[in-house]
Amino acid sequence: MAELTWKSTGDRRRSTRAWRVRGSAVTVAVIVLAVLLVPPLVQLDEQAVDLAAKLRQPSLAHPFGTDDVGRDLLLRCVYGLRVSLLVGVVAAVVATVIGTAVGAAAAASGGWFDRVVMRVVDLFSSVPHLLLGIFIVAMFSPGVWPVVVSVGLTHWLSTARIVRSEVLSLRSRPYVDAAISGGASRLRVAVRHLLPGVLPQAGLAAVLMVPHAIWHESALSFLGLGLPTHQASLGTLVQSSRGPLLAGDWWPTLFPGLCMVIATLAIAGLAGAWRERLNPRRRSELML
Numbered sequence: 001m002a003e004l005t006w007k008s009t010g011d012r013r014r015s016t017r018a019w020r021v022r023g024s025a026v027t028v029a030v031i032v033l034a035v036l037l038v039p040p041l042v043q044l045d046e047q048a049v050d051l052a053a054k055l056r057q058p059s060l061a062h063p064f065g066t067d068d069v070g071r072d073l074l075l076r077c078v079y080g081l082r083v084s085l086l087v088g089v090v091a092a093v094v095a096t097v098i099g100t101a102v103g104a105a106a107a108a109s110g111g112w113f114d115r116v117v118m119r120v121v122d123l124f125s126s127v128p129h130l131l132l133g134i135f136i137v138a139m140f141s142p143g144v145w146p147v148v149v150s151v152g153l154t155h156w157l158s159t160a161r162i163v164r165s166e167v168l169s170l171r172s173r174p175y176v177d178a179a180i181s182g183g184a185s186r187l188r189v190a191v192r193h194l195l196p197g198v199l200p201q202a203g204l205a206a207v208l209m210v211p212h213a214i215w216h217e218s219a220l221s222f223l224g225l226g227l228p229t230h231q232a233s234l235g236t237l238v239q240s241s242r243g244p245l246l247a248g249d250w251w252p253t254l255f256p257g258l259c260m261v262i263a264t265l266a267i268a269g270l271a272g273a274w275r276e277r278l279n280p281r282r283r284s285e286l287m288l
Helices: 002-041 073-109 111-125 129-137 144-154 157-171 174-181 186-222 234-240 242-246 251-278 280-287
Strands: none
Touching: 002 073, 002 251, 073 111, 073 144, 073 157, 073 186, 073 234, 073 251, 111 157, 129 144, 129 186, 144 186, 157 186, 174 186, 186 234, 186 251, 234 242, 234 251, 242 251
16 A cells, blocks of 8 residues: 555656646747747837837737837837846856866866865855846946856856866766876866766756846846846846836736746756756656
């Protein structure tokens, strides 16, 4: 009886996990299609200001309603999601490249260099990401690239730790010892044996970083330090909706916020499935 209960519980967990992954994959696919197909078909500049249609509630003509100058909020959310995803993906790639290079160099060199690098990582980790990001973007005018630089320079620390730990584990493998004993140089060992082993973990770190980067961009834009207010992003849409929200108009805030939450949860769901595939022990625990 206990064995049957254990099996049924494991089946339910596997079924729930499978449906969660499918839902995340479908959501990400819909988002990608929307941000790739809608902007070329409908130019945002073609949305003329229509003050007579401002702040209309959601309807068949405007499923998300209109903003405070009469523009369709659904189209602006698609454009905003496109910009936020661009910033998130590029910033995640930048942070992953920096973290992978630093972590691999520290683990491969070892000794005093490894200790110094990790103390620098600990020093930067003690500063809140948002505070450091505000300091970086404050030195530039609002735009996409200052936000990308800000996120990239503040989010590589966790990747550096992950890659360093993975490289230290790979260095103890017999095939690495055999390559070193055979006279292979450090560069050859790093390129042929260590780097391929850390790429899956680095890729996973990049995917997990995308939702965090999207929220980071939104926070900076909400504070007026990220993208300029005329450029649609999820952060600027929420920032520009503060006035209507105080007046009781809820939809200019709700729908950009929902887009942000749904996109980040979908990406995180796919990243979680990837993490379970890379970690067999974790996957077996989930099946119990």
